[in-house]
Amino acid sequence: MKSLTDVQNTAFMAIGPSRIAALSLLALSREQQGAKEADPKTVLDLSVQRLSAAYGMLGDGLDALLEECSYSFPEGLEAKRTACLEALAPLHRAISQPGSDALDSIRAIPGLSDLCLYRLEPVVSDFLKDMVQNLREAQQMRELEREESMRATIANAEGVGRNIKFISFNASIEAARIGEMGKGFAVIATEIRELSGKTQHLLEEISGYLKH
Missing domain, CATH: 1.10.287 (Helix Hairpins)
Structure with missing residues (x-):
């Protein structure tokens, strides 16, 4: 059985990169690629991969890990997790549409700049901070009880x-x-x-x- 520390590390590594991925997609959608030598397709593919991994982890991925450890988030942390899913949902829908150009779908998202710059990053960072603290304290309590x-x-x-x-x-x-x-x-x-x-x-x- 995984420890809660393992859950913390696995979830953080999967969810954290979604913040830079969203900014990369925003830059690509505006055709403002920072480094000229960077391959736009490589950046796009990596960003899509990171967003998909984060969305999956915030959903069923975390459920499976927490169930394996017989643990569940407190109500407040669960609400922050839901807020992350809601913030990522427009981007996830855009990159998941079959047979469509991902960048065109991303450009069509209403309020894309506000979403990537001012909404997604704060809610994801806040959730990760509280998740790390919660799981660390819970693991310490388990070790003391053991x-x-x-x-x-x-x-x-x-x-x-x-x-x-x-x-x-x-x-x-x-x-x-x-x-x-x-x-x-x-x-x-x-x-x-x-x-x-x-x-x-x-x-x-x-x-x-x-x-x-």
Whole structure:
């Protein structure tokens, strides 16, 4: 199972480039390619790829990753995710129309400049910032809960070890009372007591590592 840190990194890498992709498409639509040596088709293809990846990640992609981690966004963050999808939707529709020129479809988007310059970038950046913080804090909480659970399990195991050691000690006493017939049983009881002591010492070491 992926950790929430893995989800954070995967989602960020897929969604983040959509901001520069939108600006690149805006520049191409205005025929204002910054670098003359740049191949417009290469820039167009890369921008379309980045926007498609971002739109897919914001939709089903994130749903699948979060489900795998048994996690869901809080209501406020989910609303920001929806705002990102809505901001990307016009561009995604334009580049997804079969049999049409992508740049012509992009140029036909109403308010294209405002969308790319003033709407899309802020909502995507705001979502990414809050997503990173939310998933980081959630992962830290999970790790703390996991450590507490491990400590509780170790404490229980230590208690069992002490009981076994106590029982084996009593068994040694009873074997001594029996005399010659109890010698074999006494040897076994001693070995159990020594093994219990070693196990308890190991558990104490593990517990110490978790406290650091």
